[in-house]
Amino acid sequence: MTTTPTPQWKLICRVDDIPVLGSRRVARPQGLDVAVFRNDAGGVFALLDRCPHKGGPLSQGIVFGTQVACPLHNWTIGLCDGQASAPDEGCTPKFAVKVEDGAVYLDALELDEHAVDLTRPVAGPARRGLAA
Template identity: 80%
Template sequence: MKDWTVICRVDDIPVLGSRRVARPLGTDVAVFRNDQDQVFALLDRCPHKGGPLSQGIVFGTSVACPLHNWTIGLDDGCAKAPDEGCTQKFSCKVEAGRVLMDPVELATLATDTATAG
């Protein structure tokens, strides 16, 4: 059974937007909200050139990287064809209007990447 940490309220994430979650090690995590109030969490780094996905445009269950318009799936972190590559996905869920994430994943996954800056 996982322990979960409250990150924010769903309403704190703009519809079709994101919110960044800072981490002590590694690149921040971007938490996205689509127009169906689904919430997803990815490393805030495009697999192409490292662009900040949190600044991208959310549509459906994808985000367009702001640097080169690569489409990244919010559900799996992978680029859509013909592009290739994936960014780290993080577990998240919504309960009673709050966004929760796994603190172990936040502390350990993809901590070897350079911090966003």
């Protein structure tokens, strides 16, 4: 039986530092940034800053309710679970968030290890090698 490690919460920012219906990006030593979102009901959510469709930066999307619209192709991604809304399919990794006394915390272990292998797709024609 495996046990889930107890989260080690890392202070990210104040809730007021995240614009209502907007986001703030959190850089990581490796892997893509994490986008921390705030909706108009005061909810705070965290997803990898990458749409599952074409890798668009979700942090630049429009937040509505508990969803964000990707700025590239308008895919709707759930902030609670990272799941694309039908008819689209796909999921972006989510991150644990804790809000306490107006401060936003993310799990330090997740920041260091979760989804660090994912990258953004390279736009344009595929490269098969670099010319010398």
